[in-house]
Every structure is written in C-alpha cells, then in structure tokens.
Amino acid sequence: MKKTDNQALVIFGASGDLTERKLIPSVFNLFCGGFLPENYAVVGVSRSVYTDEEYRQKVVFENEHLKNKKAATPEKLKAFAELVFYQSVNTKEISAYSALKERLDQLDKQKSCANNYIFYLATPPSLYQTIAKGLADSGLNNQENGWSRLIVEKPFGYDLDSAKKLNKDLLSNFVEEQIYRIDHYLGKETVQNMFVTRFANSIFEPLWNRNYIHRIEVTAAEHVGVEKRGGYYDSSGALRDMIQNHLLQLVALVAMEPPVKSDAESIRNEKLKVFQSLRPYTESDVKKNVIRGQYSNSTVRGESVDGYREEDDVNAESKTETYVAMKFFIDNWRWAGVPFYIRTGKRMPTRVTEVVIHFKPNHHHLFAHDSTLANQQNVLVIRIQPNEGILLKFDMKIPGAGFNTEQVNMDFKYDELTNVYVPDAYERLILDCMQGDATLYARGDSTEAAWEFIDPILKAWEADQNIPVYGYPAGTWGPENADNLIEGKNMNWRYPCSNLADDGIYCEL
Ligand code: NDP
Ligand code: BG6
Numbered sequence: 001m002k003k004t005d006n007q008a009l010v011i012f013g014a015s016g017d018l019t020e021r022k023l024i025p026s027v028f029n030l031f032c033g034g035f036l037p038e039n040y041a042v043v044g045v046s047r048s049v050y051t052d053e054e055y056r057q058k059v060v061f062e063n064e065h066l067k068n069k070k071a072a073t074p075e076k077l078k079a080f081a082e083l084v085f086y087q088s089v090n091t092k093e094i095s096a097y098s099a100l101k102e103r104l105d106q107l108d109k110q111k112s113c114a115n116n117y118i119f120y121l122a123t124p125p126s127l128y129q130t131i132a133k134g135l136a137d138s139g140l141n142n143q144e145n146g147w148s149r150l151i152v153e154k155p156f157g158y159d160l161d162s163a164k165k166l167n168k169d170l171l172s173n174f175v176e177e178q179i180y181r182i183d184h185y186l187g188k189e190t191v192q193n194m195f196v197t198r199f200a201n202s203i204f205e206p207l208w209n210r211n212y213i214h215r216i217e218v219t220a221a222e223h224v225g226v227e228k229r230g231g232y233y234d235s236s237g238a239l240r241d242m243i244q245n246h247l248l249q250l251v252a253l254v255a256m257e258p259p260v261k262s263d264a265e266s267i268r269n270e271k272l273k274v275f276q277s278l279r280p281y282t283e284s285d286v287k288k289n290v291i292r293g294q295y296s297n298s299t300v301r302g303e304s305v306d307g308y309r310e311e312d313d314v315n316a317e318s319k320t321e322t323y324v325a326m327k328f329f330i331d332n333w334r335w336a337g338v339p340f341y342i343r344t345g346k347r348m349p350t351r352v353t354e355v356v357i358h359f360k361p362n363h364h365h366l367f368a369h370d371s372t373l374a375n376q377q378n379v380l381v382i383r384i385q386p387n388e389g390i391l392l393k394f395d396m397k398i399p400g401a402g403f404n405t406e407q408v409n410m411d412f413k414y415d416e417l418t419n420v421y422v423p424d425a426y427e428r429l430i431l432d433c434m435q436g437d438a439t440l441y442a443r444g445d446s447t448e449a450a451w452e453f454i455d456p457i458l459k460a461w462e463a464d465q466n467i468p469v470y471g472y473p474a475g476t477w478g479p480e481n482a483d484n485l486i487e488g489k490n491m492n493w494r495y496p497c498s499n500l501a502d503d504g505i506y507c508e509l
Helices: 017-032 052-061 074-081 095-111 125-137 160-171 189-200 230-234 238-255 264-277 283-289 425-434 444-463 480-485
Strands: 007-012 040-046 084-088 117-121 148-152 179-181 213-221 290-296 298-300 303-305 323-328 340-345 352-359 379-385 389-397 405-413 469-473
Touching: 007 017, 007 095, 007 425, 017 040, 017 052, 017 074, 017 425, 040 095, 052 074, 052 084, 084 095, 095 125, 117 125, 117 425, 125 148, 125 160, 148 425, 160 444, 179 444, 189 238, 189 379, 213 238, 238 264, 238 323, 238 340, 238 352, 238 444, 264 444, 283 290, 283 323, 283 444, 290 444, 290 480, 323 480
Parallel strands: 007 040, 007 117, 040 084, 117 148, 148 179, 213 340, 290 469
Antiparallel strands: 213 352, 290 323, 298 303, 323 340, 352 379, 379 389, 389 405
C-alpha cells in the first residue's frame, strides 16, 4: 500500500450538497477502512456560521448519507467527528484567507498535519479562480514546508474559452502537478477495469481496432430528472454536464493506445492523443450527427412525472437539452472509419452506463440461412453501473440436426466476487490525491482538447436556433431520431436493462 502523509483536507463549499452527500461520507469510509494517516483533519469552509460542534452535528451526526453506513456505530461517528473542524469564510474577501491561514497554522500545531493540505473546491465554479488566488496570496500554495494540492470540481469551464481561462488562472497560482481536476467517473471501479480488461488480457487487444470492430457505443442513461439542481442544469445541459467530461473520458479509455507504463503521465499522454484525434464537427455535421432532446411530462411506472420545463428553477420556455446522442469518428491509425455512438439522457427508462463493442460479422457466413443472422455480430458489453460486469455475446450451435445457431451470453458480474469491498468513486479519488497520484484525474491539456471537440456543437446550436430540440416523454429512450444515427441494416442502439444480460426496448426494468 502507498504511504499516506499526515495531512488536512480543507473543503470550500462545506455547507453544500456535495460535501454532505459525497465528500464527508467518502472520508468517513476512508476513516473506517483505516486509510487515513495517523494525524488528519477535515476543515470545512463556507460563509454560513457554525461552531466546530454545530458543523459536526450537521455533517457527521445528522448526515443521512453517513448514518446509513453499516460502519456508522456511535463510537465510530464520535471518533470521526473529532477530526472535523469548521471556519466561516467569505472567499470573495481578501482578508478571509489570512484568517484561514491562521486557523490552519493553529490546527497544524494541535494536530501535527505536517503542513500538508488538500484544498477541495466544492463551491459555485465562479469562485474557483478567486479561491486559488486567495490561497496563493496567503502562501497556502507553498510547498517548501509540506505540500499543497488543489482538487477542482466540475464543471471545468463552460466552453473552450472559459476552460482555457480557468486553466491559465489556476496555473498562475499553482503548478500543474498540484492541480487535480476531478471527474468522478474515473473513480468508478468498473471504469478502471476497462483499462485492465484491455491491457491485461491477450485475447482482446489484437482485435481492438478497425479491422475487427464495426462500431462502439457508449450509453449513460439516468432514470432521475434534474432533481434539485434545475438552476445549475438549465444553464448547462447534457452536453456540458455529461458528454464533455464523463462520456469523453470513457471514450478515451476505450480508444487509447497502450501506455508505455501504468503511471499517471503515460496514461494521461495516451488519453490526450485520443482527444486530439476526434474529428471536429462542421456546422452541417452537427445538424446531422448530434441529436438533442428534452423530456416532457409523462406517466412512468404508474406515477405522473413532470416535464423538464416544469421542474423547479427551470425556465418555462427552456431549450436546454436533457438528452444528447451523437456519432463521431476518431481519425487515427487504429480507429479510421469506425463510428463511435454515444448518448446520455435524464428520465430514461432505467439507470445504466455501459460501453458496447460491436465486432464485425464473419466474412463468410457458413451457418447463416437468412440475412438477419448473416449480420449477427459478437458483442462485448462493459457494464459500468448497475449490475457491474462484462458480457460477451457469441454464437452457439442449437443442439439437434443441422447447423442452426443462436446467440448466447457469457457474463461475469462483480457481485459474484463476494467479500470484496468496492469503494465509492469519490473515496478512491480522494485517497489517490492524498497519496499524490493523479492518474485518475484529468490533466489541463486534455480538458481543453475535450472542449475543443465540444465547442463547435455549442456554437452551431447557438448560431442556428432551428436545430431541433426533440421532445421525448419521460421514461422513454429519448427521441426516435437518434436511431437514425446508426446506419446499417438491422442495427440499432443496444437498449440495456438493469440486468446486464437483458436488453430490448420492452424488457423488464
Ligand atoms: P451548493 O450550492 O449546495 O453548495 C455551494 C457551497 O459553496 C455552499 O457550501 C456555500 O456555502 C459555498 N459558497 C458559496 N459562495 C461562497 C463564498 N462566497 N464564500 C465561501 N463559500 C461560498 O452546491 P453543490 O454542493 O451542489 O456543488 C458544489 C460544486 O460541486 C459545484 O461546482 C458543482 O457544480 C459541483 N458538483 C456538484 C455535484 C452534486 O451532486 N452536488 C456533482 C458534481 C459536481 P455558504 O452559502 O454557506 O457560503
Ligand atoms: C454528475 C452530473 O456529474 O454526474 C449529474 O452533474 C449526473 O447531472 C451525475 O446525475 C451522474 O453520476 P452517476 O455516478 O450517478 O452516474
């Protein structure tokens, strides 16, 4: 196990939703798992006024997301709460940072955290630059006497220009090695397993190219709507919220070349090359190859569900997309001519994220007696969530006379590995940052390269208001037009069910 230095985690945005729902529970899990160093502290920072004790009540003792954990015994909660502190700060005020520094110095003496700090930015993104500058001006970026790391939450920019500006501003106060841009998809165990599936098995890599792969699909469907985040979502939309980051990260892991080593820089260099090879869209490509949609009210499993425009904090005439499906190409030696299809949407029939590799059919159809079977392809499904696992579809002989074939499933599911604890994505990522490992964080150059691919789509939508936003009833698979993206006889998206081995539009959810 890697060594974890004594240190403190300073969370900006400490009274917010992310801190309560994800960050504190993840640190608690690390505490219960024995992953925290001997000397450790969490310091919450936001404008709201709490004493240390009041803040501990809020985020530890009364936190529903923490209380439901099996390990949350009263003794464990009490011991954990003693590591948690709070400092009220308005990060827009310059004087606030010297007060914060004073408090951190004092805690450092008390807790011996060795002057090592992670500053986690979980505030509205408009404050990221201000906080980084405030920290630097008060010397909290200094690494002479300990280290200083900055975790930056998504969204990383709103478009290419703002992402470039954010990178530039952060880099004028911290060096790249100090900056950890979080994408929680990379913390998912099954996403990391994609890397292992490809590069630890000799059977897949020889086939992993244009000679054997017909097309690749990535789906990230959510059953929920925008929940309480209508205000944020309405100025973001699915393209910025899911595609620019999470889905393109999945594409990079599927499409990258084998890295020379499994270290952060080698892996991140290869991922960058994928982003740089994405074929840029022209305005007419956008019209043809990018489908956007928005959910409308409907009845889902007997319950009436609001349409997007009826959600709290959403403009009643909003044209923000809650669904995007797109087709694109990666112009490099390995992927020339192989279409990639990716889609994401809220209020889909079920929650599922998966990568589907469709292999080319046989060149000579020895056993196929009709044209449907002749098109039959081997399919490898890498299920990210739920029912995590891997499924391979291949042909078998139907017992009896003749050579009739049928496609069967061979699958492996993670939950078959009993007694293996699968950490939450945030838990894994926070621990990596604590240990100085940036492999699963996005590097500045690749974040910009991903925006470079997305920006023309945003621009095309802005320039041509006539590009349709198709409505789709909540609880369905999105606009039917998305089916037309996949050209080819008898070919369509895989319509996954929550159970890995099942598929089809009408399967049980
Ligand atoms: P919230 O609105 O719930 O929380 C925002 C936090 O920022 C609050 O603690 C607020 O506290 C603090 N804050 C706002 N202004 C200031 C200021 N001037 N000085 C100091 N603190 C300030 O947002 P979320 O927790 O939902 O999101 C936080 C970030 O994480 C956002 O960038 C979001 O995009 C990102 N994110 C959130 C996810 C989620 O599921 N919630 C998922 C992925 C990313 P106070 O008002 O007390 O100052
Ligand atoms: C977040 C998006 O980054 O990812 C949300 O802002 C989305 O809109 C969420 O719901 C999905 O994450 P997961 O882990 O539930 O697939």
